[in-house]
Amino acid sequence: MSKNTPKAIRGTQDIFGPEAEAFAFVVETFERVRKLYRFRRAEMPVFEKTEVFSRAIGETTDVVSKEMYSFEDRGGDSLTLRPEFTAGIARAYLTNGWQQHAPMKLATHGALFRYERPQKGRYRQFHQIDAEILGAGEPQADVELLAMADQLLKELGIEGVTLHLNTLGDAASRDAWRSGLIEYFGKVRGELSEDSQERLEKNPLRILDSKDPRDRAFVADAPKIDEYLSDDALAFFESVTGGLDASGVKWKRAESLVRGLDYYRHTAFEFIPDEGSAAAGALGSQSTVLGGGRYDGLMESLGGPATPAVGWAAGIERLAMLVGERDIDKPDVVVVVEDDKMTAAGQKAVSAIRSVGLSAEFIASGGKKKRFDKAVKVGSHVILAMSDGERRLRYQSEGEDKERISSALWSLDLDL
RNA sequence: GCGAUCGUAGCUCAGUUGGUUAGAGCGCCGGUUUGUGGUACCGGAGGUCGGGGGUUCGAGACCCCUCGAUCGCCCCA
Numbered sequence: 001m002s003k004n005t006p007k008a009i010r011g012t013q014d015i016f017g018p019e020a021e022a023f024a025f026v027v028e029t030f031e032r033v034r035k036l037y038r039f040r041r042a043e044m045p046v047f048e049k050t051e052v053f054s055r056a057i058g059e060t061t062d063v064v065s066k067e068m069y070s071f072e073d074r075g076g077d078s079l080t081l082r083p084e085f086t087a088g089i090a091r092a093y094l095t096n097g098w099q100q101h102a103p104m105k106l107a108t109h110g111a112l113f114r115y116e117r118p119q120k121g122r123y124r125q126f127h128q129i130d131a132e133i134l135g136a137g138e139p140q141a142d143v144e145l146l147a148m149a150d151q152l153l154k155e156l157g158i159e160g161v162t163l164h165l166n167t168l169g170d171a172a173s174r175d176a177w178r179s180g181l182i183e184y185f186g187k188v189r190g191e192l193s194e195d196s197q198e199r200l201e202k203n204p205l206r207i208l209d210s211k212d213p214r215d216r217a218f219v220a221d222a223p224k225i226d227e228y229l230s231d232d233a234l235a236f237f238e239s240v241t242g243g244l245d246a247s248g249v250k251w252k253r254a255e256s257l258v259r260g261l262d263y264y265r266h267t268a269f270e271f272i273p274d275e276g277s278a279a280a281g282a283l284g285s286q287s288t289v290l291g292g293g294r295y296d297g298l299m300e301s302l303g304g305p306a307t308p309a310v311g312w313a314a315g316i317e318r319l320a321m322l323v324g325e326r327d328i329d330k331p332d333v334v335v336v337v338e339d340d341k342m343t344a345a346g347q348k349a350v351s352a353i354r355s356v357g358l359s360a361e362f363i364a365s366g367g368k369k370k371r372f373d374k375a376v377k378v379g380s381h382v383i384l385a386m387s388d389g390e391r392r393l394r395y396q397s398e399g400e401d402k403e404r405i406s407s408a409l410w411s412l413d414l415d416l
Numbered sequence: 417g418c419g420a421u422c423g424u425a426g427c428u429c430a431g432u433u434g435g436u437u438a439g440a441g442c443g444c445c446g447g448u449u450u451g452u453g454g455u456a457c458c459g460g461a462g463g464u465c466g467g468g469g470g471u472u473c474g475a476g477a478c479c480c481c482u483c484g485a486u487c488g489c490c491c492c493a
Contacts, residue, residue, distance in 0.1 A: 007484075062491050066417085084493085112493085117417085119487060128493060195490070211489090260492060270493090288493060315493035369451090376454040385452090394452075 011124025018325030030129040037148045039107035050078040056087035058262035067114045081113035085130040094304040102135025120284035127316040137308030143243030150249045160277030164254035167237040180223040208256035268293035290314035336375040337364040338387035
């Protein structure tokens with residue numbers, strides 16, 4: 001490598017080969033499944049005015065206070081590379097009058113940016129698939145969204161991952177619970193970890209999923225959200241769990257599961273690898289593969305009317321790690337030219353082959369005597385060798401592949 | 417922001433208590449062999465040992481600084 005070559009930015013990745021194929025497989029599967037659930041495709045800008053995120057996500061959150069890629073454009077506006085999809089989607093919903101389409105089922109995927117220390121399964125430019133239902137306040141929306149997530153994971157062939165489900169209640173329930181937690185943990189403040197003492201001020205709900213053993217001792221007996229749920233909130237949650245059971249989606253109650261961002265209400269969920277599973281090992285300390293919840297308060301924080309909505313997002317890199325490495329299919333045909341006089345004829349043949357929908361590789365360079373060996377090494381179903389006016393076909397596969405390819409080849413005028 | 421581990425050919429890595437011109441496999445290029453053939457062999461290109469400073473007669477190995485990567489904490493997908 002030249003010392004003069006600029007390096008890639010920290011936390012960005014150049015993906016190629018089996019990992020890139022796995023990445024593509026995740027996206028392709030998502031595209032297929034979202035159509036089954038009739039989610040419409042949406043495209044949003046990669047950057048927005050900074051306030052879109054700061055108002056939607058919450059000034060005090062880590063995402064906004066220290067993880068945003070913000071910059072000033074030439075007009076002096078503060079812009080930010082999107083750290084998540086939801087805020088931008090909400091902004092688009094409000095500014096485009098998408099209320100007329102409500103309830104609106106949207107799916108998207110793409111790059112997101114967060115200024116964080118990179119580690120396993122976590123990058124500064126990362127990629128997510130995302131699904132949202134906007135303008136739907138009924139628990140059925142939560143169920144449909146979760147059923148889609150569940151089916152997606154199944155179709156990706158991912159096993160050993162379980163849906164952890166909780167409710168944060170409505171605004172009143174959530175505030176009462178929060179007060180209860182502050183009171184409870186406040187009494188034992190001195191015995192909590194330093195981090196949690198700080199969390200007590202900023203985000204007391206977060207103490208519940210602290211990894212520090214000093215905190216865990218108190219978490220078990222902490223007040224539960226269930227003690228604070230209003231009748232409506234409880235009924236809502238029961239509808240969601242009932243719908244999941246009816247849909248055949250397995251789930252597990254996770255009383256300590258909370259969401260990091262301010263806008264969540266009611267349903268909160270994460271798909272997490274089971275302890276000791278292969279999936280858990282593959283992900284390192286980044287355990288959540290898919291997370292989301294209901295965010296009924298978000299639209300108002302952007303100055304819009306109260307609009308109920310639910311959504312989830314999943315890291316493509318993390319899903320790709322669980323899917324494992326994948327290979328591109330081997331080519332149907334390799335055309336190898338063993339005599340330079342045949343180069344043009346070979347080019348013509350390979351074009352014709354591709355035009356009827358067969359995949360083909362073309363080998364016409366390097367030592368002539370080694371070209372056939374190269375062709376063999378590629379590992380195609382069929383080799384078409386061309387030398388000095390002579391053309392030979394060699395089948396390297398039997399059965400279906402051979403039939404399919406040979407009938408296509410013979411439909412061409414390849415002068416074999 | 418904090419901590420730990422690690423930086424030797426394009427890739428994966430060796431390099432013994434510091435001691436001659438720094439090695440292997442794979443890949444690439446060329447040649448011989450084979451000649452319906454994924455063979456074997458020979459040869460070649462490619463490294464300021466991440467960078468800078470220091471210790472030493474002598475540093476890829478030891479010390480300091482710096483840059484980068486990886487993994488973890490915080491937080492999160």
